[in-house]
Amino acid sequence: MDDALVIGGTRFIGRHLVEDLLAHDYDVTILNRGTHENPFADDDRVSRIEGDRTNDSALEAAAIEADPDAVFDCVAYYPKDVQAATRIFDDCEAYVYISSGAAYGREEIPKREGETPLESCTADQAADDSGETYGPRKAEGDRAIFAAAERGVNAMAVRPCIVYGPHDYTERLDFWIDRVNRFDRVVVPGDGTNVWHRAYVEDVATALRVVAEQGDAGEAYNVGDRRLVTLEEMVDLIAAELDTSVEVVTAGPRELEAGEIEPDDYVLYREYPHVLSTAKLADLGWESTPLEEAMARSVADFLESDRDGSEHDPGRENEERVLGILDTF
């Protein structure tokens, strides 16, 4: 495979994917609307086609102009997007859809491809644009992959858990880096052992390429850090990278009440652990970046950026009230 088409490609996962593909000698074309700045504008190794992927005619034009061997779909949020792409790119050597760990429909540890049931999706949900239907829509996209493979298309899905790393516009990890950077005492909801599986973005990019090159048609592959850390361990990792030390103050629902905060108000906190098995992807030879290195690159990018994660802030004054209550015990 020599020619890759990345649908998206300028913002987060797709941006890292383009870099990974270039490093592995692919000729890369990106397809996007041009509402986000193109970081590859001055890179003559990357061609760009302007178009909205929700218009089939834009995908059809890209199929002719780029004539790709491999297509990576970073912008499929509706089952119809996957259905259209697997029809239009049906003769490509590989089509890889970015699904999500949110496609799983049952809480179990770990969630495994082909074993853990997927969310169901009604016709109304398939066309709905709210956050609540994200998982069902992603699951229905996976089923479109399975159906395309039945028709002979070499289509595959990759299911990342929460993705973090440089250029992460969601600022979820940035909230925690900012907390550790600014305060001596960091409030962690629960008892600190909460686990929400995360995936370093460069490893997600590698996974997409490895699956295109070596994955089997109709299969889905989870991707997440090989080593998982609890929320408290994540804070410790950040502190080590910032060369600082913080006191982690764990606070359960009762203590948080003093600040009118609920555990769920904290980003990256989830009561029931979300863990994806990554064994199937590792069997393809995929490896993940050591956590310390992934965190070092994430922290370095945070320090160079103007992101602070403040949109996720439950309010420091509220936290001070919680800390005040805890100090009296």
Ligand SMILES: NC(=O)c1ccc[n+]([C@@H]2O[C@H](COP(=O)([O-])OP(=O)(O)OC[C@H]3O[C@@H](n4cnc5c(N)ncnc54)[C@H](OP(=O)(O)O)[C@@H]3O)[C@@H](O)[C@H]2O)c1
């Ligand atoms: N981030 C996570 O934690 C996470 C976790 C699991 C799964 N995922 C999945 O990973 C995929 C990529 O996520 P991301 O966060 O990396 O996305 P992203 O950075 O927001 O991707 C946006 C890219 O797609 C382009 N784009 C957006 N709408 C478009 C359209 N209608 N037509 C053509 N191009 C369009 C954007 O450029 P223009 O705006 O210029 O068009 C940009 O290049 C998504 O499918 C998401 O569901 C993400």
